[in-house]
């Protein structure tokens with residue numbers, strides 16, 4: 001081929017450029033980039049033309065108009081007179097609530113599953129295996145609908161609520177729990193708690209220094225725990241429990257007072273956590289098995305206890321393998337939380353991306369907002385996990 | 398190779414992209430099918446029957462339009478939508494026309510850019526509740542859990558009603574009527590609220606309809622009608638006059654059974670003659686032929702026939718004509734004349 005092109009000078013350049021690996025890749029990249037850009041430009045243009053044809057403009061002014069609808073779960077002050085912007089904030093908080101609680105629960109469950117999968121006990125091992133295979137292979141939406149259905153159909157109505165020691169009431173409208181009302185004296189307890197944390201941070205580095213210098217070992221964990229939890233607890237009871245608990249009471253249709261966790265929140269939280277935990281379990285298992293067994297043997301030959309082998313030798317190395325795939329599971333849980341719509345949990349998609357969108361007809365604007373919000377959350381989670389990954393990276397000495 | 402692929406992709410996209418603009422009539426005729434936006438299923442208004450054929454009061458209006466412009470009331474593709482998706486589906490060009498228990502409001506007209514057709518059902522929002530709860534008035538609903546469809550006027554009215562009356566409630570957001578029935582049946586909510594017509598349809602679908610009542614308060618005006626998107630006046634005119642023709646047919650006593658006979662030759666009544674095209678050429682004004690209205694009427698009958706067949710007193714829905722009686726019978730159903 002090169003011989004024939006040599007005799008034709010015009011083709012010569014093109015073919016020489018094309019045959020050069022580097023320039024070829026640049027050319028392909030330019031073409032691909034141009035094509036993607038053209039496609040994007042084309043779609044935006046098309047949207048603008050279509051909007052123009054029916055006389056719609058793009059404007060975000062609607063955000064400051066009253067939303068006019070009510071939302072069942074809101075951690076900030078919200079009424080139907082609040083703005084669409086406030087409705088969006090409510091949605092953001094509800095999404096983050098699910099993401100944060102989901103990440104916490106799925107991590108705990110996932111690590112537990114991972115360890116159980118490595119258990120030498122045949123029964124626990126296989127049980128964990130069956131759980132993981134079942135959960136991973138059923139779409140998460142079905143888990144959500146199943147748990148929601150169970151709560152709504154199987155739990156009693158408020159007037160026959162399951163009474164948990166006259167303080168909490170489980171119904172198919174949600175779990176009604178006592179809510180804390182903080183008395184002024186409680187701030188002392190809180191102050192002690194904060195001091196406990198500061199002390200623990202200092203004590204940790206102190207203990208390390210002492211150990212480095214003298215080899216003397218302090219039980220850092222237990223001392224920190226009693227500083228952070230123990231003393232504040234003692235103080236709490238000494239001050240006569242300075243928190244009043246408001247107990248929910250049945251009034252008319254529903255319980256009033258106290259606080260309530262809605263079935264929609266519970267269903268979404270449990271379903272997403274259990275589902276994601278199955279994946280995390282496998283990640284943890286493979287992370288731990290990847291640390292060579294020789295290291296454990298070496299540690300035990302040196303007389304290091306089993307627990308400390310795990311926490312000082314195996315886990316730190318396993319974490320380096322676990323963290324990157326774990327990050328993508330955290331991203332999944334955050335994004336999957338948008339399945340909230342299936343059971344009417346009021347997250348971002350249901351508020352600004354749903355009702356606000358529909359009532360104002362601002363599809364472009366609302367969807368752009370929703371998109372940017374999810375992008376922001378995902379980037380923040382990735383950034384945090386990358387930072388954490390760097391921190392625990394093996395430092396070569 | 399790569400470049401030609403991209404070019405082909407681009408060409409394909411530009412062919413499919415130019416939608417949603419004027420020329421809906423041509424589009425529909427070229428396609429040979431009318432895309433009609435309806436509910437996901439409200440018995441009596443729009444729902445597939447046991448054979449999968451869409452039937453109902455709203456469906457009849459889709460069929461009437463299809464009969465007028467395509468000559469066949471069966472040439473309709475039904476696009477089921479939730480309260481939340483319906484306007485996006487219509488405005489994006491996925492649907493040509495909407496008949497979906499939809500209330501005409503100022504913001505939907507002016508801001509969402511819909512052109513509303515004449516009202517085909519005068520309605521208002523009501524409350525469905527279990528008899529055993531012993532509630533007789535909507536003013537006693539303080540603290541109740543209430544199922545509402547999102548993206549509707551229902552949820553806005555409800556917020557206003559409870560605010561004005563100083564009461565609180567737990568809104569349980571649902572997407573479709575079916576989900577509403579499931580949640581209400583499971584007692585997730587004490588009350589189901591939507592248009593009174595929708596409540597009648599919902600009640601008929603419950604296990605024991607007699608165990609539930611509709612409270613006397615009607616808390617809003619819900620003039621339900623079809624809609625098309627802004628920007629195609631001819632299409633809006635066609636749709637509007639098909640609806641009017643169905644209403645006028647009842648006033649003039651033209652039915653599915655006798656329309657052929659009336660349309661065969663001009664009779665003594667000039668109004669009937671104009672409606673059925675045996676005198677003058679009204680159809681040409683909207684870009685159709687003379688028989689447009691005759692075809693619509695023979696496909697679904699007049700307003701009374703469609704009402705009685707789908708939602709009237711002899712159906713499980715059991716709605717009385719009430720406000721929806723013809724103006725001649727003391728109702729407010731009143732269509733502009735065809736002349």
Ligand SMILES: N[C@@H](CCC(=O)N[C@@H](CS)C(=O)NCC(=O)O)C(=O)O
Pocket residue numbers: 435436437438439478479480497498499500546548549550551572573574575591592594595596619621
């Ligand atoms: N008329 C109100 C409410 C319309 C509405 O959503 N009605 C319900 C009950 S009649 C419905 O059509 N649901 C249909 C579905 O579930 O797909 C509106 O236009 O916003």
